[in-house]
Amino acid sequence: MKKKIISLLLVIGLLFTGCKNTTSKSSEKVVLDNEKELAKNVIMIIPDGMSVDVLALARWYNGGKELNVDSLANGLVRTYSGNAAITDSAAASTALATGNKSENGRIGVLGEEYTMPGIEKVAEEDKSKPVASVLEGAKLQGKATGLVATCEIMHATPAGYSSHSLDRNDYNTIGEQQVYQNMDVVISGGSKFLSPEEREDKEDLKKIINEKDYNYVESKEELEKVKEGKVWAMLAETALPYDMDKNEDDISLAEMTSKAIELLSKDEDGFFLMVEASKIDWAAHANDPIGIISDALAYDEAVGVALDYAEENKETVVISVTDHANSGITLGNRTDERKNISEYMEPLSKAKLTGEGVENKLKENPEKIEETIAEYFGITDLSEEEIAEIEKAEEGTLNAIIGPMIAERSGIGFTSGNHTGGEVPLFIYTPEKVEKLSGTIENTDIPKYIAKVFGFDLKEVTDTLFVNAKEEFEKIGAKININTSDENNPVLEVTKDNTKIEFPENKNIAIKDGKTIELTGVTVYNGKDFYLSKDAIELVK
Known part of the structure; x- marks a missing residue:
C-alpha cells in the first residue's frame, strides 16, 4: 500500500453523490504526517495484574532461568487513576492507550470529577468526552493494527485501545465499536x-x-x-x-x-499491536499462585516472540508494562521459615493444572475431591475443613478456594484479593536510533511516547476523530435530532436544507440519500452528546 501523506486536518474529498456502490468512503485515505516517525512498528505487551514479585516467583519456578523481560527493565510506572489511588483495568487501559487519566470503570473517555492530587480538573465541555487511542492514531497513519488477548476481546484492557464507553461492562457498545474500528487482526x-x-x-x-x-x-x-x-x-x-x-x-x-x-x-507502512496476558490478573484476584505462574511464563514467552521479531526487523519498539499490581503477592509469608528455594517450589511444582483447570476436572467426578486435588493440584493432606470448603464452592470460584491452600503450603503470601496501588516495572526494547523511556513515569507517558515514536500527536487525533456534533452543526445552522425509537440503537439525525444524514451510534458509517458512507472513525454517544469524526461533519456542510 503506497502511503499518501496528508495533513492531520482532514482534506475532504468527493462526497460520492451519484456513486453506484452502496458503501463509499467520505474522504481520501486519511494519514498523519509521519516525517518525524522514529520506528515503523510498536508492540505493546500487558501482563494484566502482574505484581513485581511474580517475576521472581516465575523465574524460580522455571529453574532460575533468565526471563525474556529481565534485560528490558528500564523504570517504574505509576498506576493510579483520576479518582482512586488504586486503579481498575478500565481506567488503567484508558491511561495506557490514550494518555489521559480517567475514572475507574470508564473506557476511552474522560472522567467527570478527578480527586487525586496533581491531576487537572476536566473542563466542563470535556466531561465524558471520548479520547483517541494510539491504535486509532496508528490507523490514521495507514498502519495495520491489531489486538491479542486471552480474555474476551470486549474486556477492559483491549477495550481501552479500541472503544469508548462510560461503562466497562457495556459489552454491547464496546463490541460493536470494535467491529467497526476496522482493525486488521x-x-x-x-x-x-x-x-x-x-x-x-x-x-x-x-x-x-x-x-x-x-x-x-x-x-x-x-x-x-x-x-x-x-x-x-x-x-x-x-x-x-x-x-x-x-x-x-x-x-x-x-x-x-x-x-x-x-x-x-x-503492511509496508508498519503496525501497532497490543498483546494482553489477561488472566494473570484473574488468578491474582483468586490468590492462585499456580494460575499466576502459568500465565506469567506464557506472557514471557510472548515477549520473547516480540523481541525476536524486533531484533531482526530493527524498526520495532517493544514495550511491556502491567496496568496495575494485584493481590500483594510475596515470596514468603508471615509465618514462613523456609530458607531453601526448593522448599517454596516443591509444592508448586506438583500442580498440573491451575485452580480453574482443577474445577473442570472435578465437574467430571465431583465425588472424588481428595483424589482429584491430589492428582492435579499436588495437595495430598487436605483437612476436613478444606474438603468442606471445596464442597461448598460455587461454580467458577474453586481457584479462590484451593489457590490459597497451595499458597500456604508453599510459603506464598497475599495481602489482598484485589488490585494494589504500587508502582510497576517498565520493560522496553528499542532500535539503536530510538531513545528509551526511563525513570519513574506516569502510565499516561507511555502512549505519548508511542505517539512520538510514530510521529503524531494524540490530542490532534482526538480533535480529528471526536468532534462534538451538536456544537459543530449548530454553527452551520443544521438541525439535529437524537432518534431513540430503538433505545438500544440510537441514531443522530442531521438535517440541513433538503439533506438529511443519519449517524448510527457505535458505527463508522453515515447514511445519506440511501447510500452508506464509511467514515474515518466510530460515532460515539455518551448519553448526552454525539461525537463524530471531522469527515462526518463535512458531509453536512
Whole structure:
C-alpha cells in the first residue's frame, strides 16, 4: 500500500453523490504526517495484574532461568487513576492507550470529577468526552493494527485501545465499536458476545465481521491456515484457558502473538499491536499462585516472540508494562521459615493444572475431591475443613478456594484479593536510533511516547476523530435530532436544507440519500452528546 501523506486536518474529498456502490468512503485515505516517525512498528505487551514479585516467583519456578523481560527493565510506572489511588483495568487501559487519566470503570473517555492530587480538573465541555487511542492514531497513519488477548476481546484492557464507553461492562457498545474500528487482526476470546441472542441491540456482529471481508475463525487450526488479509479469531466463547490448562487444540499466547506479527508485518507502512496476558490478573484476584505462574511464563514467552521479531526487523519498539499490581503477592509469608528455594517450589511444582483447570476436572467426578486435588493440584493432606470448603464452592470460584491452600503450603503470601496501588516495572526494547523511556513515569507517558515514536500527536487525533456534533452543526445552522425509537440503537439525525444524514451510534458509517458512507472513525454517544469524526461533519456542510 503506497502511503499518501496528508495533513492531520482532514482534506475532504468527493462526497460520492451519484456513486453506484452502496458503501463509499467520505474522504481520501486519511494519514498523519509521519516525517518525524522514529520506528515503523510498536508492540505493546500487558501482563494484566502482574505484581513485581511474580517475576521472581516465575523465574524460580522455571529453574532460575533468565526471563525474556529481565534485560528490558528500564523504570517504574505509576498506576493510579483520576479518582482512586488504586486503579481498575478500565481506567488503567484508558491511561495506557490514550494518555489521559480517567475514572475507574470508564473506557476511552474522560472522567467527570478527578480527586487525586496533581491531576487537572476536566473542563466542563470535556466531561465524558471520548479520547483517541494510539491504535486509532496508528490507523490514521495507514498502519495495520491489531489486538491479542486471552480474555474476551470486549474486556477492559483491549477495550481501552479500541472503544469508548462510560461503562466497562457495556459489552454491547464496546463490541460493536470494535467491529467497526476496522482493525486488521483480532485474536482473542468472546464469540458469545457477538451473537444477537446475547446482545441487547440484537446486532449480529459475526455477520458484520464477515461482510467486512475478515477471515473469521474459531479454532487454532483455522487460524494457522490464514496467511494474509484481515483476521478476526474468536478462539473461545468467553476467555481462553490458562496456559497450564490448555489441551492440544488450544493456542498459546506466544503463538497468537506470532500469528499477529506475521499478518500485520505485511503492511509496508508498519503496525501497532497490543498483546494482553489477561488472566494473570484473574488468578491474582483468586490468590492462585499456580494460575499466576502459568500465565506469567506464557506472557514471557510472548515477549520473547516480540523481541525476536524486533531484533531482526530493527524498526520495532517493544514495550511491556502491567496496568496495575494485584493481590500483594510475596515470596514468603508471615509465618514462613523456609530458607531453601526448593522448599517454596516443591509444592508448586506438583500442580498440573491451575485452580480453574482443577474445577473442570472435578465437574467430571465431583465425588472424588481428595483424589482429584491430589492428582492435579499436588495437595495430598487436605483437612476436613478444606474438603468442606471445596464442597461448598460455587461454580467458577474453586481457584479462590484451593489457590490459597497451595499458597500456604508453599510459603506464598497475599495481602489482598484485589488490585494494589504500587508502582510497576517498565520493560522496553528499542532500535539503536530510538531513545528509551526511563525513570519513574506516569502510565499516561507511555502512549505519548508511542505517539512520538510514530510521529503524531494524540490530542490532534482526538480533535480529528471526536468532534462534538451538536456544537459543530449548530454553527452551520443544521438541525439535529437524537432518534431513540430503538433505545438500544440510537441514531443522530442531521438535517440541513433538503439533506438529511443519519449517524448510527457505535458505527463508522453515515447514511445519506440511501447510500452508506464509511467514515474515518466510530460515532460515539455518551448519553448526552454525539461525537463524530471531522469527515462526518463535512458531509453536512
